[in-house]
Amino acid sequence: xxxxxPESKRVKALRLGIAKEIPKFPNDKATLHSLETxxxxxxxxxxxxxxxxYVSPRPRTVSIEATASGDPRWSTLANEITAFLDKVxxxxxxxxxxxxxxxxxxxxxASAQKGSDVDRWADKDFLLNVMGYHHFHLGPQVYPNGxxxxxxxxxxxxxxxxxxxxxxxxDHSVFERPEDSTETMTKERERLWSVFDEHSSRGMAPGAxxxxxxxxxxxxxxxxxxxxxxxxxxxxxxxxxxxxxxFVKGLYDPAGPPCPKKPKLKWHLNYLDLGLLDTxxxxxxxxxxxxx
Numbered sequence: 001x002x003x004x005x006p007e008s009k010r011v012k013a014l015r016l017g018i019a020k021e022i023p024k025f026p027n028d029k030a031t032l033h034s035l036e037t038x039x040x041x042x043x044x045x046x047x048x049x050x051x052x053x054y055v056s057p058r059p060r061t062v063s064i065e066a067t068a069s070g071d072p073r074w075s076t077l078a079n080e081i082t083a084f085l086d087k088v089x090x091x092x093x094x095x096x097x098x099x100x101x102x103x104x105x106x107x108x109x110a111s112a113q114k115g116s117d118v119d120r121w122a123d124k125d126f127l128l129n130v131m132g133y134h135h136f137h138l139g140p141q142v143y144p145n146g147x148x149x150x151x152x153x154x155x156x157x158x159x160x161x162x163x164x165x166x167x168x169x170x171d172h173s174v175f176e177r178p179e180d181s182t183e184t185m186t187k188e189r190e191r192l193w194s195v196f197d198e199h200s201s202r203g204m205a206p207g208a209x210x211x212x213x214x215x216x217x218x219x220x221x222x223x224x225x226x227x228x229x230x231x232x233x234x235x236x237x238x239x240x241x242x243x244x245x246x247f248v249k250g251l252y253d254p255a256g257p258p259c260p261k262k263p264k265l266k267w268h269l270n271y272l273d274l275g276l277l278d279t280x281x282x283x284x285x286x287x288x289x290x291x292x
Contacts, residue, residue, distance in 0.1 A: 008239055008240075008242075010239060010265065010266055010267055011040065011267065013266060013267070014040075014235070014266070014268075015043055016036060018035075018043055018044070019035035019036045019038075021047075022035065022046060022047055022050050022107045023050070023102070023103060023105060023106035023107070024107050025104060025105050025106075025107075026108070030109075031108070031109055035107065039232075040232045040235065040236075041229055041232040042228075044228035044232055045220055045224060045228040046107045047228075048224045048228050048231075048272060049107075049123070049124060049129075049221075049224050050107060050123070051269070051271060051290075052128065052272060052290075052291065052292075053098070053101075053102040053125050053128060053134075054098065055094045055095070055098070055159050055292055056270075056271040056273075057091055057092060057093040058091045058161065058162075059089060060088050060089065060159070060161075062085050062089055062163075062164045062166065063164075063165050063166070064165075064166045065165065065166060065167050065168065067167060067168045067195050067198075067199075068155070068166045068168045071168065071169045073169045074169065077138060077153060077169070079140075080138040080139075080151070081138065081155065083140050084097065084136065084138055084155065085164075085166075088164045095146070096142045096146055097137045097138070097139070097148045098134070098135075098136060098137075099135065101125075105122070107123050108122050108123045110122060111124070111218075111219065112218065120218065124220070126177075127174075127192075129213070129219070130215060130221075131213065132213065133156045133157065133167060133196075134156070134157055134158075135154045135155065135156050136154060136155045137149070137150055137154060138151045138153060138154070138155060139151050152171045152172055153169055153170070153171050154169065154170055154171070154172070154174075155168075156168050156192075160291065160292055161289065161290075161291070161292055167195060167199065170188045170191070170192060171188055173186040173187070173188045173189065174186065174189050174191075175189075176189060197212075200212035223291075227272075227288075230288065231274050234274065234287050238276075238287065239267070242265050245259075245263075248263050248265065251276070251285050252283070255283065255285070257281060257283065260278065262280065263278045263280050263281070264278060264279045264280045265278050265279075266279060268284065271290055271292075272290025272291060272292070273286050273288065274287055274288040274290075275288075
């Protein structure tokens with residue numbers, strides 16, 4: 001039987017910092033309060049659901065699926081695509097090319113309400129949660145506000161820590177969802193599902209059953225939920241040891257630099273990398289690496 005520990009100042013600072021960082025809508029005291037009073041695990045679900053929409057800046061190898069290179073737009077947009085993929089290979093910050101929504105629509109309490117008319121996806125990226133695809137605008141110019149020029153045609157890609165797989169090109173009609181089952185999907189959305197099914201079932205025997213993605217009833221991907229539970233577990237297990245200087249020295253021993261006489265450790269999330277940041281030495285000890 002485990003012994004419950006009171007919340008330390010480090011954990012409280014992390015929790016309140018996350019609650020403040022996530023863009024809220026409506027951006028008012030009530031929404032902030034709903035986050036601040038959430039459990040650490042629940043709060044990490046909301047944070048991970050928001051932060052996974054970004055891509056950490058790091059060099060990546062690039063591969064291109066035939067579903068992308070075979071599109072007539074591939075040659076038409078060759079200059080824009082080449083410039084963008086050069087940024088991917090260099091490890092440039094790709095945030096300017098992402099959707100604007102995550103900057104303002106990270107969490108809303110309305111998505112957790114009960115009822116048939118509740119929009120579970122109001123604070124989520126449906127295609128990213130279900131398919132694992134990020135989408136990027138190809139505008140070569142980045143404006144002073146930090147955003148690249150918006151383009152109708154978008155690159156869809158699977159992004160890991162080291163690899164960037166270009167899946168296809170779509171225009172914005174790919175985001176249009178039928179209001180009910182009697183309506184037909186746009187041609188671009190139909191093609192997206194076809195591409196997704198082909199990639200998900202690749203290499204499988206004909207007639208085999210597969211589950212490409214698991215989504216919880218809240219609309220969060222199962223991966224995000226499990227990741228949040230794991231992060232909360234790590235924090236609960238490690239945090240009580242951080243007042244033991246010998247334990248802290250043990251963090252420094254494999255890293256090389258000497259441990260400061262008075263380390264100041266705080267829990268820190270860098271994109272989706274979870275770890276401890278020593279503000280005295282600026283050392284970041286990563287306990288869990290994020291998916292991208």
